Amino acid sequence: MKDLKLPRRSGGVKQNRIAFQGGSYSLMMTAVVLALLVVVNILVSALPTNLTKYDISASKLYSITSNTKVVVNALQDDVTIYWIVQSGEEDDVIENLLSKYESLSDHITVEKKNPDIYPTFAQQYTDETVANNSLVVECGDRYRYIAYDDIYLSQADLTTYSYNTSFDGEGAITSAIDYVVNADQPQVYVLEGHGEADLPSTFSDQVEKENMELQTFSLLTVDAVPEDADCVVIYAPPATSPRRRRICSRTTSPAAASCW
Numbered sequence: 001m002k003d004l005k006l007p008r009r010s011g012g013v014k015q016n017r018i019a020f021q022g023g024s025y026s027l028m029m030t031a032v033v034l035a036l037l038v039v040v041n042i043l044v045s046a047l048p049t050n051l052t053k054y055d056i057s058a059s060k061l062y063s064i065t066s067n068t069k070v071v072v073n074a075l076q077d078d079v080t081i082y083w084i085v086q087s088g089e090e091d092d093v094i095e096n097l098l099s100k101y102e103s104l105s106d107h108i109t110v111e112k113k114n115p116d117i118y119p120t121f122a123q124q125y126t127d128e129t130v131a132n133n134s135l136v137v138e139c140g141d142r143y144r145y146i147a148y149d150d151i152y153l154s155q156a157d158l159t160t161y162s163y164n165t166s167f168d169g170e171g172a173i174t175s176a177i178d179y180v181v182n183a184d185q186p187q188v189y190v191l192e193g194h195g196e197a198d199l200p201s202t203f204s205d206q207v208e209k210e211n212m213e214l215q216t217f218s219l220l221t222v223d224a225v226p227e228d229a230d231c232v233v234i235y236a237p238p239a240t241s242p243r244r245r246r247i248c249s250r251t252t253s254p255a256a257a258s259c260w
Contacts, residue, residue: 064100068174075107075183081173082136083112084122089132094151097169108177108244137176142183144176171209179211186212186230193218 085091090214098110112235113121115130122130135146138229150172154163179185190199199214207214218227225232 008068043146047183064104065170068101068170069104071178072101072104072108075105075177075181076184077138077139078107078109079137079177079180079190081110082121083110084115084130084134084136085112085132087114088114089107091133093167094169096131101173111183135173135176137173137180140181141182144179146172146176175209175211179196182211185230187215187226188212188231188233189215189226191232191234191237192216193220195238197255199233199235231240 029138058096081092081098081101083090101108102110114120122136125143126137126147128145128147131148133151134148135151138142139234151167151169153166153168155166156162158166192195204214212231215226215229
C-alpha cells in the first residue's frame with residue numbers, strides 16, 4: 001500500500017493566526033474606548049450643574065437670570081439654603097434650581113432637612129404649617145422662610161373657574177438671599193389715620209419681596225415724616241383738603257417725595 005500524503009495546511013494556520021490577531025486588536029480597541037467613556041463620564045459628573053444641564057423647558061423653569069448672577073457673585077458671607085422635604089417627595093424642578101445656585105458660588109450651601117428626622121427644625125423659623133419642598137434661607141442671624149406656595153404661585157381665573165399656576169422659585173430664592181446678606185433695607189412708610197385705604201395684600205407682598213420694609217405712620221401722632229423714610233406711600237387718600245396739603249409741606253425727608 002502506498003502512503004498517502006495529506007496536503008499541508010500551512011496557509012490555513014497562517015490565516016487563523018491573522019484572524020486571531022485581528023480579533024485581539026478589536027478587543028483591545030473596545031476596551032480602550034470603554035475606558036475613555038468611563039473617564040469622560042467621571043469628568044462630566046464632576047462639572048457644575050450649570051455646565052451639564054440645559055434648560056429645554058418651554059417655561060424656562062431651570063434658567064438663572066442675570067439679576068440672580070449679580071446678587072450671587074457679590075456674596076461675601078456664607079448663605080445656607082435649608083430644603084425642608086421628606087425623603088422621596090423632592091420636587092425635581094426645585095432640586096435642579098437649588099443645584100444651580102450651589103454651583104454658582106462657594107458661599108451657597110444647600111442642606112436638606114427631612115421633617116421626619118428633624119420634626120421641630122422649621123418651628124424656629126415660622127409658625128406656619130410647613131409643606132414639603134419649602135425653603136429657609138439663612139445667613140448669620142438673618143433668615144427668610146419661603147413657603148411652597150411662594151414658589152409655585154396659584155392665581156384664580158374667574159373666567160374658567162380654575163387656578164393658573166406659575167413657578168417663581170428663582171425670584172423667591174434670590175430675593176431671600178439679598179435680604180439675609182443686607183441688614184440695611186429701604187424703609188417704605190405708609191401714611192395712615194387720615195381716611196386712607198389699606199394697601200392691597202398683593203402690593204404689600206411684592207414690596208416685601210423686593211426687600212423693602214413697610215412701616216406705618218400718622219401725622220396725627222408725629223410732626224413729620226420719619227427721617228429714615230426712603231419712600232412715603234399714600235394709598236387712595238380721601239378728597240383733597242387743606243389738611244392733606246399741609247401733610248406734603250411737612251414732609252422733611254428728601255427721599256420721601258410722595259405727596260399731592
